Amino acid sequence: MIALETHDLTVTYHKRPVLYGVDVEVEEGSLVGIIGPNGAGKSTLIKTIMGVVPNSGGWVKVYGKPISENLHRVGYVPQRESVDWDFPVTVMDVALMGTYGKLGLFGRVGKKEKIIASEALDKVGMLPYAKRQIGNLSGGQQQRVFLARALAQDSDLYFMDEPFTGVDAATESAIIELLKEMRANGKTVLVVHHDLQSAKDYFDHLLLLNMRLVAYGKTEDMYNTELLQKTYGGRLTILDEVAGKAARIPEARH
Amino acid sequence: MLDLSTITDSFLGNLALTLSQKAPIAAICVGICCGLLGAFVVVRRVALVGDALSHAVFPGVVAGFMWSEERSPGVIFACAAVAGLLGVAVVQAIVKSTRLKSDAALGIVLASFFAFGVFWNSTDSQSGVTDFLYGDLTTITDSDLWLMVASTFVVSTLVWIFLRPFRVLSFDEGFAVGLGYPVKLLNGLFYGLLAFAVVVAMQAVGVILVSAMLITPAATAYLLTDRIQKMMVISVALGIASALGGWWIANLDVRFQSGPMITLFGSTLFGLVYFFAPRHGIMAKFLRRAGQKSRVHRENTLKAIYRIIERNGFKGAGVGIEQLASSRKLTIERVEKDGASLVRAGEATWEEGNSAIYLTSSGWRRAVEIVRNHRLWELYLTDQANYSPDHVHDDAEKIEHILGADMVRKLERDLDFPEYDPHGSPIPSLEATMQLETVAGKQEETGY
Numbered sequence: 001m002i003a004l005e006t007h008d009l010t011v012t013y014h015k016r017p018v019l020y021g022v023d024v025e026v027e028e029g030s031l032v033g034i035i036g037p038n039g040a041g042k043s044t045l046i047k048t049i050m051g052v053v054p055n056s057g058g059w060v061k062v063y064g065k066p067i068s069e070n071l072h073r074v075g076y077v078p079q080r081e082s083v084d085w086d087f088p089v090t091v092m093d094v095a096l097m098g099t100y101g102k103l104g105l106f107g108r109v110g111k112k113e114k115i116i117a118s119e120a121l122d123k124v125g126m127l128p129y130a131k132r133q134i135g136n137l138s139g140g141q142q143q144r145v146f147l148a149r150a151l152a153q154d155s156d157l158y159f160m161d162e163p164f165t166g167v168d169a170a171t172e173s174a175i176i177e178l179l180k181e182m183r184a185n186g187k188t189v190l191v192v193h194h195d196l197q198s199a200k201d202y203f204d205h206l207l208l209l210n211m212r213l214v215a216y217g218k219t220e221d222m223y224n225t226e227l228l229q230k231t232y233g234g235r236l237t238i239l240d241e242v243a244g245k246a247a248r249i250p251e252a253r254h
Numbered sequence: 255m256l257d258l259s260t261i262t263d264s265f266l267g268n269l270a271l272t273l274s275q276k277a278p279i280a281a282i283c284v285g286i287c288c289g290l291l292g293a294f295v296v297v298r299r300v301a302l303v304g305d306a307l308s309h310a311v312f313p314g315v316v317a318g319f320m321w322s323e324e325r326s327p328g329v330i331f332a333c334a335a336v337a338g339l340l341g342v343a344v345v346q347a348i349v350k351s352t353r354l355k356s357d358a359a360l361g362i363v364l365a366s367f368f369a370f371g372v373f374w375n376s377t378d379s380q381s382g383v384t385d386f387l388y389g390d391l392t393t394i395t396d397s398d399l400w401l402m403v404a405s406t407f408v409v410s411t412l413v414w415i416f417l418r419p420f421r422v423l424s425f426d427e428g429f430a431v432g433l434g435y436p437v438k439l440l441n442g443l444f445y446g447l448l449a450f451a452v453v454v455a456m457q458a459v460g461v462i463l464v465s466a467m468l469i470t471p472a473a474t475a476y477l478l479t480d481r482i483q484k485m486m487v488i489s490v491a492l493g494i495a496s497a498l499g500g501w502w503i504a505n506l507d508v509r510f511q512s513g514p515m516i517t518l519f520g521s522t523l524f525g526l527v528y529f530f531a532p533r534h535g536i537m538a539k540f541l542r543r544a545g546q547k548s549r550v551h552r553e554n555t556l557k558a559i560y561r562i563i564e565r566n567g568f569k570g571a572g573v574g575i576e577q578l579a580s581s582r583k584l585t586i587e588r589v590e591k592d593g594a595s596l597v598r599a600g601e602a603t604w605e606e607g608n609s610a611i612y613l614t615s616s617g618w619r620r621a622v623e624i625v626r627n628h629r630l631w632e633l634y635l636t637d638q639a640n641y642s643p644d645h646v647h648d649d650a651e652k653i654e655h656i657l658g659a660d661m662v663r664k665l666e667r668d669l670d671f672p673e674y675d676p677h678g679s680p681i682p683s684l685e686a687t688m689q690l691e692t693v694a695g696k697q698e699e700t701g702y
Contacts, residue, residue: 052428068434076432083426087297088482097422101433105419133480149429 001063003028003157003188004049008058011041011048018044020212021058026205028156031183032190033203033219037232040210042192043079046159050076062157072101075155077146079162085135085142092130094145095121098152120151124174140171147178158182158189165194176202196228276399277391281501281516283406284458284467285494287451290413292472292493293486294444298424301469302357303342306364307445308452308464310341312371312386315461319380327398331405331453338449341367368461389460389513391501398457405454409447420444421482458497460513470520471496474527477534496520550655552599555592556621557628557654558582559602559613560682572605572612622682627654629675629682630665636676637669643676 004026011019019041026032034042047053049060049067062070075098095117096109103109121127124144129137134145143163150158164172179202182189190207193199199206199219206222208214208231215227222228271279295304314337318330341363348359375383385393394402413420423430423440431437448468455464475488500516529537558581562573579589593611596602601617604610613621631650635641641649657665666672675681 047428050428050432052431071432071434074432076429078426078428082428084297084299087425088476088480088485089421089425090481093421093481094425097426097429097433100418100422105435106415109418135480 001028002026002061003030003063004190005061006049006058007061009045009048009055009060010057011044011053012056017056018211019048022209022213024207024213024216026188026190026216028188029183029186030188030205031179031203032188032205032207033193033199034190034207034209035193035196035199035231036209036214038194040231042194042209043161045209046076046161046190046192050074050159052078073156075150075153075158077150077158077160077163080139080142080146080166082161085137087134089134090130091121091126091132091134091137091145092117094134095126095130095148095152098149098154101153116154117148117152120148121145123151124148124178138168140167143167143171144174147175151178156187158187160189160191162192162194164198196232271396271399273392273394276394276396277501277512278498280391280394280399280402280458281497282494283402284455284516285471285492285497286406286490287409287454288464288467289471289475289490289493290410290486291444291448291451292468292470293475293482293489294420294424295448295468296472296476297482297485301465301473302360303345303445304448304452304468305465306345306360306367307338307342307448308456308461308468309364310367311335311338311449311452311456312368312461313337313374314371315386315456316371316375316380316383319383320374320378325382327395327401331401334453334456335446335449337367338452339445342445342449385460386456387460387462388511389456389458389463389516391458391504391512394457402454402457405450409450409454412443412447416440416443417483424482458501458512459516460511463513463517466517466520467493467496470517470524474520474524477527477531492520492523496523548595551592552595552601553620553624553655555582555589555596556601556613556617557624559611560621560625564679571618572610574610575608578611624654626682627657627662629679630662630669630672631657632675632677633669633672633681634665646676 002025004024006022006024009019009022010017022045034045036042044053048055051067060067062074067074092114096113098120099109099113099116103113118127118130121130124147126141126144126148129141134142137145143166147160147163150160163175167175179189179191183204191203193202200223203219205217206219207216208222208227210231214231215222292304295301311334314334315330317337318333319325321333322329345356345359345363348354348362349356382393419430419435419440422433423435423437423444427437430440451468452461452464455467459467471492472485472489474492475485478488479485496519497516500519501512503519504510504512504515527535529535532538555578558578559573562577562581563569563571575586575589575593578593579586582589582592584592590608593602593604593608596611596613596617597604599617600614601620602611602613605612628650631653632643632646635646635649636643672681673683
């Protein structure tokens with residue numbers, strides 16, 4: 001079963017393209033690392049799939065349906081830096097947000113939701129901190145809270161944006177354990193990752209990205225000089241330049 | 255369209271409220287609306303949007319006066335709300351279509367909308383418009399009040415219903431999208447409610463100062479709590495208190511207007527909380543730091559006493575004041591003061607005549623701990639972090655005061671329970687503590 005399919009997914013920021021025509025099919029139960037240099041569009045790719053950033057072309061299907069119809073099967077872990085950690089909520093409040101998707105806009109949080117959130121916090125070792133304000137946590141602990149929120153979503157397909165950035169070694173290995181357990185339970189997880197070295201051990205599939213899809217496949221097949229050269233060996237300068245120029249001229253009529 | 259004045263008459267006509275009854279009710283409405291939405295304005299960091307919105311409603315107020323013959327509050331409220339939302343829309347359009355960021359766009363909209371309102375009013379000056387500029391509770395009519403109460407009811411009901419989505423949206427918009435929330439609609443609703451709140455408050459505090467009512471009570475509440483629900487409750491309470499307090503002061507002198515007085519009252523509450531809030535206030539921070547400083551100082555005295563006792567071969571638990579002064583390179587008076595603070599903390603006792611000082615068992619234990627922390631940390635830096643032995647003392651001077659029991663246990667394990675620091679001094683252990691405690695005990699018994 002195909003968990004995620006994108007077709008010709010294209011994104012522009014202020015008319016300037018940042019991702020060109022990404023076609024990818026991810027098999028259910030894969031643990032995928034999204035790899036590429038800075039500015040390759042790794043975060044943009046998952047933000048676009050989630051609908052946080054609008055796409056300018058192409059489409060996304062999740063389990064065979066447009067993602068908007070299957071959003072309840074998708075969990076999302078944004079970058080830790082994307083939120084204000086001084087925000088006046090507790091660790092428990094954040095974990096509970098994971099249950100909101102199934103509650104809809106107006107459902108009330110009940111005992112069931114609290115149990116789900118507590119279990120999720122327990123799984124990442126953050127239950128003892130449940131009543132703390134989120135600002136009083138270390139970077140690794142904050143990342144664990146975000147993961148607990150995602151676990152509470154109980155989705156089948158997950159997108160995680162740089163979960164290993166700024167976390168301690170203990171959290172890093174805890175996250176890896178968690179990812180492997182999720183895969184064992186048939187979940188599909190796509191993780192934006194910046195470290196080529198550890199990617200080899202962490203993921204079974206790699207998605208090599210540099211403003212376009214360079215390659216997607218089993219991890220061992222991705223580690224060859226040609227592909228890595230293509231991914232990390234600089235942008236496609238001509239494509240970049242022409243696209244920049246095109247962005248400045250008025251829309252052409254067809 | 256329903257004629258508003260008939261509804262008003264039927265509801266409030268028989269009540270025939272006097273001004274001293276109307277003004278407090280209006281004040282409470284202002285406190286509720288601004289307090290509720292202000293909490294979100296502050297945590298979303300859109301305080302400037304509140305300011306721009308409140309200035310942008312002014313041309314709407316003027317339009318309301320121009321277009322309705324009998325100064326119908328319904329028309330004024332509606333025009334004001336529309337003008338405010340138009341202002342927000344223009345800000346968004348500017349941000350989207352240029353390289354300008356929202357601060358500049360807000361500045362432009364705030365000034366131009368307000369200026370246009372003032373200009374328009376000057377072409378055909380309407381009496382009463384200035385009441386909306388600076389705010390005056392004394393001019394509130396029965397129908398104004400009725401509209402304020404109804405709007406407050408609508409605002410608070412909607413905020414209650416959408417509390418959870420609003421909270422997620424304010425904390426993490428990307429996640430809200432992922433949940434499938436209609437984020438654009440929710441944002442639209444939020445700014446719509448904000449415009450409502452501004453319109454409710456503008457007659458009491460004036461369009462120029464409305465943003466103060468939106469921001470100050472909520473910002474004050476933010477210094478008092480770490481939960482947004484509590485923050486909203488406190489913010490509403492402070493909003494009501496500001497509005498009532500300001501109205502009460504404005505009553506003391508005919509020259510005072512309610513708008514500035516309400517604002518100043520709220521600012522005073524903020525000032526009080528800023529200084530005296532239990533955790534986030536600066537007094538609390540100052541006291542915490544002062545407490546830490548005096549603890550560190552006491553611990554340094556204990557450490558100096560330990561070193562002297564160590565040099566004397568652990569022969570007694572007492573140290574002469576002069577000896578302590580020369581070892582710490584301080585004056586006798588200063589050392590006497592330090593000794594007194596140890597005595598107050600129960601960590602030492604004076605010998606008769608205050609010429610020498612004896613550590614109590616708890617003082618001795620703490621002294622051993624500090625020296626142990628210091629020497630363990632020095633060893634850790636040389637052993638595991640490759641520092642050279644002459645580089646580690648200053649760092650250990652700081653770290654010794656903050657190492658907790660957990661960390662000490664970890665250090666011990668990592669260093670394989672060491673006995674000597676890099677300079678060859680023994681790292682005191684619990685057993686050493688026990689020994690000297692018995693020494694100290696004996697001395698007490700014999701009255702040595």
